[in-house]
Amino acid sequence: MENPPISPIEDINTAIQTHNPFTNAGIVKEQDIWGKGFPDVPTLNAYASDTVFQAIELVRNSPSSQDKVTSIAITAQYGVGKTHLLSRIRHRLEREGGAFFVYAGVNNYTDLNLVKYQFQQTLADSLSKTGSQGVMQWQEVAAAMANEGFKAINPNAPTLSPQELVNRFDKVSASWSAKNKSLMNTLTKQFLRTKSNVDPYILRAILWTLSETQASFARQWLSGHELANSNADILGLPNPIKTSQDREAEALKNIQQILNLVSYYNPVVICFDEIDVKNNSTDDGLPTELVIANLVKILHDTLENSELGRGVVILTVMMPDTWEDKVNIIPGGTPDRISKYTQRKPIDLKPLSGDSIVELVSLWLKEFYDTRNLTPPHPLYPFEESELRKYGKNKLTVREALKWCAENFKIDEDTLPKDPFERFELAFKKESELELGDYLDEKHNSLIVDALRFGFQTLKGQTLEGETETGETLKEVKVEDVTEVEPKSKNQGWINFKVIGKEKDKIFKIGVAVLQHSHGLSVGAGMWRLIDYKKFDITRGCLVRSKEKTIRKNWDSFGYLNKLVQELGGEWVYLKAEEIRSLINLYSVYHKRELYQLNEHQVIEFSKPLTAENALLREILSDPSGEIDEETIEGDELLNDFLNPSSIEDTDDSDDLAELFN
Structure with missing residues (x-):
């Protein structure tokens, strides 16, 4: 080639x-562990990651209960690559499978008196991350449990993938509810036929993670948080009011039950990172590193005496001085339990x-x-x-x-054009060539807001005329200012900013809310603020949201939308990829202006001809039509079909779960 x-x-x-x-x-954060990561040098400290994977194989395959829990201490100076190593382990497990991964960044443990409860939250949060099968690690476990239930009914039942079960679960559950039957009761009963010593509530909560509508509530419950009573009733889970101390007292039992269930299907790798962080000490004066060391010891001893199918590997990452001067001198066998696999010899990372x-x-x-x-x-x-x-x-x-x-990282010669406008054009071209991925996804909501705000700021002082692409008119529209929305304590950032100006001699104050969120509660939180013109001092509310992101008629936000458009003279402006992309490119040029040897004034002036003709900005500034396009609203008929699918036939056998795999 x-x-x-x-x-x-x-x-x-x-x-x-x-x-x-x-x-x-060189600064690695927790999101680098779970996200895309960064370029990894496989040969760098390869002996360390190889040792971890050898330990995983030991706990997976050993018949001895003494080997089902092992541990490794990892030491290194700042910046050598401790978190890089953990990222490598996590991403290899995500690619190849072989174990579940739990990451405990100890800098998040803000109250060391509640360390077990905080670790339970860590456990629930980590298992909510995507695993090797493209779904949450919780859902991998839940799918394995559901398939066991199916096999208990019929040994020849097909094995469904986690994604297949997630796709079908809510549909089947709604069908059973329509027939006054409980899918969850039947699933848990069948599974308990194979494992009777499992906590039925934890089992039930894990199975609920297969539900796209209830998974978030199930995860909250598994992390130890209290639910609204209505949500707990739907899930069939206990929901007593407890103090933080009550939850701390119960956390260890919950952790053991969760790890017993999860490790039955795959080994679990638990990583305690940055135990040297200087958090507040406990009430009895113990510093962070000793609290975490004690937690590792407790986990080791508790889990070693329980039923672990595929085992647990605990990694504890610290500075060499922390090991030598603090952890290794703890009496009572704690160091042996923190570095069991390597016989109390930590793995030291090399430069x-x-x-x-x-x-x-x-x-x-x-x-x-x-x-x-x-x-x-x-x-x-x-x-x-x-x-x-x-x-x-x-x-x-x-x-x-x-x-x-x-x-x-630089070159000696100056290759940028001498003319500022040519440098601006070059910058805009370079930003336009970058691959941004799906920038209409809700995770980029703030980027869209920043790009829109910048676009309006370039229009300050300009007068716009003409028609928009939808036929609305602009008559001597002049943008005078772009401001924050007050009171901030009431708004909480949902209305992103306010555009103030005049149309002829009439003053307008447009509150702009970009709501690309998928969850109805989030959309509703923004929408009910957008219709409160008096509180937030606006004359018109403008929802900016993709046409494809439907608003269901059973959401509160659908009622708010009707009021906004039909009663208050507001509007829903459709977010289109090609229109916002040019604004994102301009905002990126502004953000990187020093790299292109441009100043703030130059970027704004050069951007004006592009923003003045931008269809999205013009649509927001134009008079609303006062209508809602019904094609953009998910209709009652479609919603009813989804919740009560006609394709599912009635069955007389309440224990027959064949609907999930037909």
Whole structure:
């Protein structure tokens, strides 16, 4: 296969000048554990990750109950790559399967007097993350349990995948409810025929995670939180009022029950990270590292004496001094339980070598160039391999190496155009070429808000005329200001900003709320504020939301929408990808203006011709039509069909679960 041709050096140098991939690259956060992650050097500290996977195989396959719980202590100085290592383990498990993953960032444990209760929340939250089968780890467990229930009825019953069960669960549950039968009661009864010593409520809550409508409430209950009584009644779960101390007292039993069930199907890897963090000490004066060490000991001893099918591996990450001066001297066998697999010898992570720094920089630069469809003169450009190897002799941490790369990722010659407008055009072109993914997804709601706010700010002082794409008119519309919405304590950010201006001589104050949320409660929270014109001092409310994101007629927000449009003169402006993308690109140029040697005034002035013609901004400013397009609202008939699917036939046998796999 021929190598692709080298890209024009001007394009490569421009990309280098406009974005530095190494900025803040050495700081790893919890979202890097669960998210996409970052380029990983597999050879760096490979012995450590290999040891962890060997421990997983031990607990999975050993017939001895003494081997079903093991532990490893991992030590390293700041920046060497402790969290990088955990990210590697997590992402390999996500790709290949083989174990469930639980990440406990100890800096989140704000009350060490409630450490067991906080770990129960950690356990529930981590198992809510996506596993190797493309669904929540909870749902993988629930699917395995449901399939066991099916086999208890009929040994020849087909095995359904977690996604198949999630797709069918609510439909079947609604059908059974319509016939005054309980799908959940039947499922739990069948499963308890195979495992009678399981806590029936925890079993029930895990099975509820298969429900798209009830999973969030089930996860809340599993984490130890109290539910609204109406939600607890639907789930059939106890919901007594408890103090935090009550929940702390019960947490260990709940943790044991959950891990017993979960580990029956797959080993569980539990990672306690950053135990050196200086949280507030307990009431009896114990610091964080000793509290976590004691928790690991308790978990080890409690779980070792319970029924663990595939086992548990506990990783505890700390500084070398923490191990030597604090943890290793704890009496009573605690150090042995924290580093059981390696016989009380922690795994110490090593700094970079000359080879590993070259590999590290190559990976970061490959991603940088690939996302821009550029082929550099050599993989390390603008660095030289000899330069990196020489620097690598200093026994650098990963963080130090990436910081050095950030400071030295530059070229000597100035290749940006001299004319500011040409630099703006170049910047806008580069931002337009970037792949943003699905930027209409609700996780990008704040990006859409920022882009819209910036667009309106560029229009300040301009007068707009003409028609919008939907036929509405703009008559001497002038934007005078873009402000925050007061009172902030009441708004809580739901109305994102207010556009103030005049149409001819009539003052308008448009409250703009971008609501790309999928959950009806979130949409409703924004909508009921958008219709309170008096409290938030607006003359018109504007919902910005994709047409495809339907608003169901049984949501409270549907009633709010009717009031907004038909009574208060507000509107729903449809969010279109091509219209918001240009505003996102302009906002990105503004955000990165210093990289393109532009100032704030230049970016705003150069953006005005584009924002003045932007269809989305013009639609928000125009007079509303006063109508709701019914095609965008999910109708009662469709909702009824979903909740009571006619394709499901009645059955006389209340214990027959064949509907789930037919």
